[in-house]
Amino acid sequence: MATILVVDDEIGIRELLSEILGDEGHEVLLAENASQARNMRESSAPDLVLLDIWMPDTDGVTLLKEWAVKGQLTMPVIMMSGHATIDTAVEATRIGALDFLEKPISLQKLLGAVEKGLTRGKMVQSARALMQAQTKTQAVGGTPGVAANVQPADVETTPLSMAMAELSTLDLDAPLRDARDAFERVYFEYHLRLENGSMTRLAERTGIERTHLYRKLKQLGVEVGRTARKSMA
Incomplete structure (x- = not known):
């Protein structure tokens, strides 16, 4: 484990x-x-x-x-x-x-x-690995995010693939608070997609009380409710 x-x-x-x-x-x-x-x-x-x-x-x-x-x-x-x-x-x-x-x-x-801590740690490690791979590819003149001599396949759009793509754009040179907010936006949007926009299931999954969760998402600029479900469709 x-x-x-x-x-x-x-x-x-x-x-x-x-x-x-x-x-x-x-x-x-x-x-x-x-x-x-x-x-x-x-x-x-x-x-x-x-x-x-x-x-x-x-x-x-x-x-x-x-x-x-x-x-x-x-x-x-x-x-x-x-x-x-x-x-x-x-x-x-x-x-x-x-x-x-x-x-x-x-x-x-x-x-x-x-559980929340280990999930966050894995996502951050995956983002770092992805960014390192992109950096190495760029160093040898390849296309960012595509290994040299490998033809890019069609990208599967899943909650995880979307989250990984967003994590790869995080600015690790930003102030800690800004970087943490950016990560949390990706984290909550990922789980919202998994739960099809359900705030009840999101609260259960993250262990955050609904009222506090609404305030947190509003602070991070994460869309919830009908608008969020339309964007996920």
Whole structure:
């Protein structure tokens, strides 16, 4: 499945999350502080990080910021805390955290956040691979997106192919907030296509309450309702 790094100074939390995620088939790495987390991020390249905010050596938000500044925030990070304020959660999200889980964490919320994080990570990795392939093709004088000496086939228009095409145009040199908004637009439009424009099924799939989901889509400029269904037809 996936490699997940759990960073928490409480041994009980580490063991519980390790057991739950292990039962889901994931390989789980455990770190009790930021120092261990740095080493494991370097040596193991986890697919996802569950990061506690309050730790004795370096707090999770500071570690998150460190990874972002060094260009090492290449994996989805989900923050965890039992005492964090709304301002702290907002700050972590601004830096680049994907989600925030409040302790005690319910099993449903944990697994939902992990699934969302791994899905996002796979889409970003696929986009990077596609852009690298395009860059290599252009370097040898080929047509962007088409391997050298291979005749382009008819492009199949599916939700996934459309999402991949849109991801390949993302500007990775843009500010983090702009890049994140652009990715989220692609993510939600992809799932809207899969659900044929159904907001009910989209809310269930993404684990976001409908009212908040409507506000989120409006903020991102994603069309919903009748207009969206017409554009998908």
